[in-house]
Amino acid sequence: MEHITKRFPGVLACDDISIHVGEGEVLALVGENGAGKTTLMNILMGLYQQDEGRILINGEEVRFRGPEDAFAAGLGMVHQQYMLVPNMTVTENVALGYQQAWKPLKLDLKMVRDRVIEISEHYGLQVNPDAYIWQLSVGEQQRVELVKTLCLGARFLILDEPTSALTPQETDELILLLKRMKDELSIIFISHKLNEVKALSNKVTILRHGKVVFNGETDDYSPQEIAALMTGHEVQLPENKEPDMHGAPALVLKDVCVRSDRGFLALDGLDLTVHEGEIVGLAGVSGNGQRELAEAINGLRSVERGTITFFGVNLANKNPYYVIDHGMGYIPEERNVEGIVPPFAIRENFILKDSDRERFSHLSFLKKKSIEENAKRLRDDFDIRCPGTSTSAGSLSGGNIQKVILAREITRAPKFLIAVYPTRGLDMGAIEFIHRELLKKRREGIGILLVSEELDEIINLSDRIAVIYKGKIQKVLPHAEANRRNLGILMAGVNEDE
Amino acid sequence: MKMSRTFKFVYKLGIMLVAALAALLMASIILWMIGADVSQTFYTICFLPLTKTLHMTEVLIRAIPLCILALGISIAYRSGIINIGAEGQMAMGVLAFTAVALAAPDLPRPLLLPMALLAGVLGGGLWGFIPGILKAKLKVSELLSTVMLNYIAAQFYTFCLRVLMLDPAEKMTGSGTPQSMRLTANIELGRLSGRLHYGLFIALVLAVLVYLLMWKTTFGYKMRAAGSQDRAARYGGINVSKYLAISMIISGGFAGLAGGIEIAGVHRRAIEGVTNNYGFSGVVVALFGGLHPAGIVPASFLFGLLIYGSTLAPTRVGVPANIVQVMQGLIIIVIVTAQMVLSNKYLEARMCRRWNALFHKQKEVA
The missing domain is CATH 1.10.3470 (ABC transporter involved in vitamin B12 uptake, BtuC)
Incomplete structure (x- = not known):
């Protein structure tokens, strides 16, 4: 790709970008949220048309009018959000884009099925061609995406943040798999996670604000150097090395049982205590009850048995308003649909929990001026990059949406904070910011329950680490005793004491 | 890129005009097919009611x-x-x-x-x-x-x-x-x-x-x-x-x-x-x-x-009331479509660049 330029209304998404990838090479494309990585790849796949510049494949200029042209040229992309139909089988999903199988009046599913098996054996990608997509875990769904792309004859793979939704184990498997595959394919790999970039890629290109700021061989640079180039300044993730602050118990869960949406016991007699002024990290492979735990505490899910004592009050089976009113702050897992009302302006999202309070309304009439002042202050304090406070929150990038939520939750002056996957999918700069804010709250004597699957994040920030497995706390370790190895073993459900 | 007021006005007016013409054309074809007086029908539906207080x-x-x-x-x-x-x-x-x-x-x-x-x-x-x-x-x-x-x-x-x-x-x-x-x-x-x-x-x-x-x-x-x-x-x-x-x-x-x-x-x-x-x-x-x-x-x-x-x-x-209803349906669909086109910011930005290019070229010539 040479001199690619793409404009969106009011934004220059790609500004004269050139990249090239050789056969059998892995190029890592890194950059902060909104740096233009995904836009660039969408141009390469023919989803957008570039305004300027050209694309060359094997020295020949090509022009893709749509994704079909890109497929035909041997390009394939696995998107961040998987493009699979949940109530169809793996074979049927692959058949959707598989032109050869579409005969007049007949869809040759058997041929597709054979091809799926052939590809999965060739690359060591285990998939069951007859499974329905909804039955598969996120990691398995990703393998289906890969098989689908390869079945369509891709020789050149584009992976957009392939590990953002995977568990640590699944991530390691994927990296191994891609390492094997790169002998036969060229790969562009978009990621925030620099250790993965180090492990997999030959070359690295860094984008910032739509421009290439760095090009080089991966082996010559350390993750810290790449991170600094990416954000434009030295990134040092903070660590919790501060004196012990912890005070009285703030949140005490006793024998809590909660059912999941599918009806099984997602929490099965869970006990956990978090004190004031301490960060308790809840480590675990996602899907072991973390979501249900956060929802049960916040009144969004009914509790079958047990008590949730919050400063002496039982929160079990209370409504969300009651929980908020008692001083709970909550950064939810799904920031785009739960943490914000997407079409609402940023300033409206800031008062989501407080529209009734005298500060923002009088006799149920909203106070326009104080809402606006509040929004301007939070925008500046939390460095939320947006055209204005009336911009709809849903149009912001993931990192800025998370900052909106964080700003709201922290400035409401909560007595306690629950943060669920607070940095998932964010770039280093945003992660650093959020970590610092969490530590600042701890210094103020606020108790924090930090749910995460990033072990580094948990180890860096927590005073104590609880490992959740199948709806129970497996073990609680003090910070000094925890390391990646013993946490990993506990997360897998093995308890050495037993 | 800044969009000039003139451009915005011309752009919006242009799209509404195209939409109105399209609706007019389609409705005219229908009226012509049933052999009605096209211009008189339009006048009756759209303007006649505005001419008298009673209407x-x-x-x-x-x-x-x-x-x-x-x-x-x-x-x-x-x-x-x-x-x-x-x-x-x-x-x-x-x-x-x-x-x-x-x-x-x-x-x-x-x-x-x-x-x-x-x-x-x-x-x-x-x-x-x-x-x-x-x-x-x-x-x-x-x-x-x-x-x-x-x-x-x-x-x-x-x-x-x-x-x-x-x-x-x-x-x-x-x-x-x-x-x-x-x-x-x-x-x-x-x-x-x-x-x-x-x-x-x-x-x-x-x-x-x-x-x-x-x-x-x-x-x-x-x-x-x-x-x-x-x-x-x-x-x-x-x-x-x-x-x-x-x-x-x-x-x-x-x-x-x-x-x-x-x-x-x-x-x-x-x-x-x-x-x-x-x-x-x-x-x-x-x-x-x-x-x-x-x-x-x-x-x-x-x-x-x-x-x-x-x-x-x-x-x-x-002209039977049924035909008028058909025309209403057409007009509504066309106007709603035009509204959707108007809200497409991508199209607006692209047209704006064309407009600017055209405008500047003319300047150079002058």
Whole structure:
């Protein structure tokens, strides 16, 4: 790709970008949220048309009018959000884009099925061609995406943040798999996670604000150097090395049982205590009850048995308003649909929990001026990059949406904070910011329950680490005793004491 | 890149003109095929009603119920429930209004008229509450429940007019139109000119009130939050099912009020067919008006114009009302499409670059 330029209304998404990838090479494309990585790849796949510049494949200029042209040229992309139909089988999903199988009046599913098996054996990608997509875990769904792309004859793979939704184990498997595959394919790999970039890629290109700021061989640079180039300044993730602050118990869960949406016991007699002024990290492979735990505490899910004592009050089976009113702050897992009302302006999202309070309304009439002042202050304090406070929150990038939520939750002056996957999918700069804010709250004597699957994040920030497995706390370790190895073993459900 | 004012104006005007031409062309082809006088038909539908006061008042009396219905529908829509049951809610409002008027014809007007209108609101509100609470508590699709309740309301309406409220004189004369007896003068809304009644002001005041409610109060804020993203609203401590049910009561209440005003202002008795598909047109008006009072008021006028125009066409130019309805459908689709094109910012930016290139080139030449 040479001199690619793409404009969106009011934004220059790609500004004269050139990249090239050789056969059998892995190029890592890194950059902060909104740096233009995904836009660039969408141009390469023919989803957008570039305004300027050209694309060359094997020295020949090509022009893709749509994704079909890109497929035909041997390009394939696995998107961040998987493009699979949940109530169809793996074979049927692959058949959707598989032109050869579409005969007049007949869809040759058997041929597709054979091809799926052939590809999965060739690359060591285990998939069951007859499974329905909804039955598969996120990691398995990703393998289906890969098989689908390869079945369509891709020789050149584009992976957009392939590990953002995977568990640590699944991530390691994927990296191994891609390492094997790169002998036969060229790969562009978009990621925030620099250790993965180090492990997999030959070359690295860094984008910032739509421009290439760095090009080089991966082996010559350390993750810290790449991170600094990416954000434009030295990134040092903070660590919790501060004196012990912890005070009285703030949140005490006793024998809590909660059912999941599918009806099984997602929490099965869970006990956990978090004190004031301490960060308790809840480590675990996602899907072991973390979501249900956060929802049960916040009144969004009914509790079958047990008590949730919050400063002496039982929160079990209370409504969300009651929980908020008692001083709970909550950064939810799904920031785009739960943490914000997407079409609402940023300033409206800031008062989501407080529209009734005298500060923002009088006799149920909203106070326009104080809402606006509040929004301007939070925008500046939390460095939320947006055209204005009336911009709809849903149009912001993931990192800025998370900052909106964080700003709201922290400035409401909560007595306690629950943060669920607070940095998932964010770039280093945003992660650093959020970590610092969490530590600042701890210094103020606020108790924090930090749910995460990033072990580094948990180890860096927590005073104590609880490992959740199948709806129970497996073990609680003090910070000094925890390391990646013993946490990993506990997360897998093995308890050495037993 | 800055977009100049001139460009924006030319761009918007250009697209609206293209849309209008497309609608005109398609409608002309249809008219030409049935052998009608094309220009005369257009004049009759779009301009003739604007030329005389009498015509204008007829347009406005159609716009009044449309406006009130669309305001109510927009409240429900903003709160996350699509109310296509306004037709039934309006019928229930008419019945409740008529029942009060028949039951206490001797009460003085300052008492009876508000009481009857309130009954209309309650009748429609009850009919809106049923799908509202079903959706809030049991997640019953409102598309299903409101349409089914429309059927029930329509049959109940007919039953009432033919049995319970049937005009006693009807048994003697037997004109064949099921209707109630003429209601007491104490429920009549005053008239401004022709058949145009004070409901016009009620509709305009309601438009202002809806704007204040939805955009200036915490109540409206919560309803809009619940409608835009219910999970985020629930997370924020908003009782989503409560606001869903309330929004449907309000929506139904507006429909019932529209029914009551229609009787009090225009017909002065309950007649079959009084709802006149207003409940369905109201959905179109609400969407067409961008679910905002400032859009709904002009949109209801436009639709009042089209509906009235279609009643003129058969007698003036011999074009059947059915064909006029086909043309209306075409015009609406074209205008809505044009609105979508206008909201496409990508297209606007691209056109702006072309415009600038063209403009600068001309400058160089000069």
